[in-house]
Amino acid sequence: MQNRTEQNIKNLFKQTFNEERITSEKLPASGSSRIYYRIKSRNNSAIATYNTDKKENIVFLHFSEVFKKNGINVPEIFAKDIENNIYLQEDLGDETLFEKIQKTRTENKFPKNLIPVYKEAVEQLAELQINGSKGIDYSLCYPRPAFDKQSIMWDLNYFKYNFLKFTDIVFDEQLLENDFNTFSDYLLNTNTDFFLYRDFQSRNIMLHKNKIYFIDYQGGRKGALQYDLVSLLYDAKADIPENIRKILAEHYIIYADNLIKINKNEFYEYYYAYALIRIMQAMGAYGYRGLYEKKQHFIDSIPFGLNNLKEIMSEVKILSKLPELKRILSELPASEKLKNIMTKNKLTVTIKSFSYKRGIPYDQTGNGGGYVFDCRIINNPGRIEKYKKLCGKDKEVADFLEAEKDTEIFFTNIKEILKISVNNYISRNFKNLSVNFGCTGGQHRSVYFAEKTADFLRNNFDINVELIHTEGF
Secondary structure (H helix, E strand, O other): OOHHHHHHHHHHHHHHHOOOOOEEEEOOOOOOOOEEEEEEOOOOEEEEEEOOOHHHHHHHHHHHHHHHHOOOOOOOEEEEEHHHOEEEEEOOOOOEHHHHHHHHOEOOEOOHHHHHHHHHHHHHHHHHHHHHOOOOOHHHOOOOOEOOHHHHHHHHHHHHHHOHHHOOOOOOHHHHHHHHHHHHHHHOOOOOOEEEOOOOOHHHEEEEOOEEEEOOOOOOEEEOHHHHHHHHHOOHHHOOOHHHHHHHHHHHHHHHHOOOOOOHHHHHHHHHHHHHHHHHHHHHHHHHHHHHOOOHHHHHHHHHHHHHHHHHHHHOHHHHHOHHHHHHHHHHHHOHHHHHHHHHOOOEEEEEEEEOOOOOOOOOOOOOOEEEEEHHHOOOHHHOHHHOOOOOOOHHHHHHHHOOHHHHHHHHHHHHHHHHHHHHHHHOOOOEEEEEEEEOOOOOHHHHHHHHHHHHHHHHOOOEEEEEEOOOO
């Protein structure tokens, strides 16, 4: 913390709580230039925000005041010093909805116990959009008072220049510009007279004392109801299954219909179109923050964004009138350049089966870490004549091994160990992990467990898996 800023925050904290600061902890950086500190004294705690963008500070403080007055759960503003670019807000702890998902997700499955939390979130979203924003001065909104044609064109071009141009897809600039204009006009044909949060996603929803709180809404402006809902439901790394998205969208519509009459058919027509513009905007961010600034978290989000695109494209009716854009979006998942970028930045787990007669395989990555599992504790099918010419890939061998009581116990323990290691390696941006399975001849047991492990990792983690049978099977 710079000395002057540190002193200004210290003074503001003391003026507000009449206590001296005891600890000051700088919080992890987000995608913005704002800097956050957790300030604690004997009896109080607050989040100090330092942001040199005065206009952004003014609109955030204004929104916070209006939302709090209208009964929306947002952080209380304890004090502000606009001249020195700082303010103190309520400390809501550290648990976001996104972190809750990551903690409770098992074997890459969305935790169904969080569906009620999401239902509450979309209910509170509807309240904020329709009633909670009454009294907002939209002239303060920054950089635009509404999600208008200019805003939409900015997002579309953000996608073009920061994501599309990193790929090897050839496109016609003028034809794409024509489609952008048609698309932006179409999006504005629905009711856009509501509050649009702009970045309504699981990282901006705090879970504090069994309540949901919203943060980071300084980009808000007027816009359509659908935008924020799809921002939450198509939040890339939250990776909500499509059937659960549909349940939550339906829940939102039923709840919002009690606040303002909703034309369900029209809502869904524009729902998928707004999902597309939101996903494209997010892909632009992944390109800028990930492919340009080399921030791994954003690179890791690209496969999820591409998957979201594939899931909604058939539902976006306006795409039939946007031929160049439709072609480009259809070709994105097959982009070799994009595949190479994503592959290069993922953790690679190299799985090898081997024969102990030839020794444990050498780790050629230079990492030196990993596992060697001795499969010789399982009965050897290779001793039985009818299995001698088969290997661990064959069904007959698999059936034999799966009938052994120790096979399931052995493999369950392997999975638990690898889950811990792979998650740890991903979180630390490690690039290589070796996993080796050995048996007497490197033909039956080692091949079987190597194959099973490769399937398990491919189905549960977004990583590269290389499978090598050193005996050639």
